[in-house]
Amino acid sequence: MPIATVNPATGETLRTYEAMGEEEIERRLQLAEATFRTYRTTGFEERARLLRQAADLLEEDLEELGALVTTEMGKPVAQSRAEAAKCAKAMRWYADRAASLLADEEPDAADVKDSGASRALVRYRPLGPVLAVMPWNFPLWQVMRFAAPALMAGNVGLLKHASNVPGTALYLEDLFHRAGFPEGCFQTLLIGSAAVDGVLRDERVRAATLTGSEPAGRAVAATSGEMIKKTVLELGGSDPFVVMPSADLDRAVRVAVTARTQNAGQSCIAAKRFIVHEAVYGAFTERFAEGMRALRMGDPMDEETDVGPLSSEQGVRDLEELVQDAVRGGARVLCGGERPGGPGWYYPPTVLAGITRDMRVHREEAFGPVATVYRADDLDEAVLIANDSDFGLSSNVWTQDDAEVDRFVRDLEAGGVYVNGMTASHPAFPFGGVKRSGYGRELSGHGIREFCNITTVWHGA
Structure with missing residues (x-):
């Protein structure tokens, strides 16, 4: 895949970039290692000052940055600006709290005495250069939720961003430079996917984090395992959205529409499988399809647009194939389902009912505005359907029954359970999944x- 800015709304290639060669990659690895040796000794107060300065600069760039993100990957410009603002919030959150989050910990005095020590403590020390392999769907936020905590911990970052958002990747490197971070604290590597393995194998890279596809995660995990390096993986998701009879149906429908179509449905934590109790199945499904049908699809630079284009032609083809496979298998299309004519990589908000286990869309992640609706006879069946997935990133449940909430929290196989609300990442809460959605936590x-x-410091008596 070429490293290029291609406008998804038109298909026009606006700019291409040369991939960095081996000499430039080596220069940047040397710089990262050298910078880490000194940056790791800076105090939390200095790191926080620099991170707050970066947050201020990002907010000053909000309009320009929003347009850049929308041009590169297609989300409605209002959503791009909101993503940038969320990054500034997370930066300040970590600037304010990192010192306390990483403060030395003193074990229980009785345990210290029992170990034969006069004193003991646990200290958090940085690892070194961390490679971040990041996706295009939230090209600012995905990076910042790694970069802000990593820099506050005293690490330095190497960013291999998706090849279709090079402008955003270079902006982020420049942002930290302008904020005053030492040269080498945060560097963008303009390289293709094939070059990642070599960088990851370099002994100067101490750890890696990846947000992306399951195949990409497997590749990074395999190399990291061979090299014995720490990794955090956030991969795909096919989150359930369970609606029980006691739910506030009007609100559940409104949130369901947003949860499925934000960022044109290109989100790992988007609700994708809507599992509805048979008592409210008809009412929910009718209103949900109506709400999806009413969304305005169009130019992402238009402030009134609800759903912009997908990020790539391949993304549209993948989505079409999933829908067509489901229809051949007997699924009913309640709205959408056909790609519109004209330029750009658009696919309409779509609702499919009558899903069976042998359909691809039941097993695979639909990375676009396609929702699947399931009927559940009772709570037990709702849990079974929800867990019948290789993924386990997050989940949503809608009920006013406390006993049902307890059951869902106990039994749903996911990294998060959001009750009467939409899954959303926030710097205060851990984020990550189980099963094939990955391992480790961000935020x-x-x-x-x-x-x-995580270092044990033990002093003899």
Whole structure:
């Protein structure tokens, strides 16, 4: 895949970039290692000052940055600006809290005495250069939820961004440079996917984090395992959205539409499988299809647009194949289902009912605005359908019954359970999944500690 900015709304290639050669990659690896030796000794106060400065600069660039993101990957421009603002919020969150999140911990005095020590503590120390392999769907936020905690912990970052958002990748490197971070603290590697393995094998790279597809995660995990390097993987998701009879149906429908179509449905944590109790199945499905049908699809630079184009021609083809396979298998199309004519990589909000286990869309992640609706006879069947997936990133449940909430929280196989609300990442809460959705956690105190050397310090009596 060429490294290029291609406008998804028109298919026009706006700019292409040369991939960095071996000499430039080596220069940047040397710089990362050298910078880490000194940056790791800076205090939390200095790191926080720099990160807050970066947040201020990002907010000053909001309009320009929103347009850049929309031009490169197609999300409605209002969503691009909101993503940038969310990054600034996360940067300040970590600037304010990193010192306490990584403060030395003192074990219980009785345990210290029992170990024969006069004193003991646990200290969090940075690991070194961390390689981040990041996707295009949230090209700012996905990077920042790694970069902010990693930099506050004293690590340095090497970003291999998706090849269709090179402008955003270079902006992020420049942002940290303008904020005053030492040269080498955060560098963008303009390289193709084939070059990742070589960088990951380099001994100067101490760890890696990847957000992306399952095949990409397998490749990074395999190499990291061979090299014995720490990894965090956030891969695909096919999140269930369960609606029970006691749910506020009007609100559940409104949130369901947003949860399925935000970012044109190109989100790992988007609700994708809508599992509805038979008592409210008819009412929910009718209103849901109506809400999806009413969305405005069009130019992502138009402030009134609800759903923009998908990021690539291949993405549209993949989605078409999933829908067509389901229809051949007997699924009913309640709305959408046909690609519109004209330029750009658009696919309409689509609702499919009558899904069976042998359809591809039941097993595979639909990365676009296609929703599948299932009927459940009772709570037990709802849990079974929800867990009948290789993925386990997050989940949504809609009920006013506390006993049902307890059951879902106990039994759903997912990294998050959102009750009467839409899954959304927030810097205060750990984010990540189970099963083929990956392992490790981003955000919160759990995220900042992922790339730390958790060190036991023991003093003899």
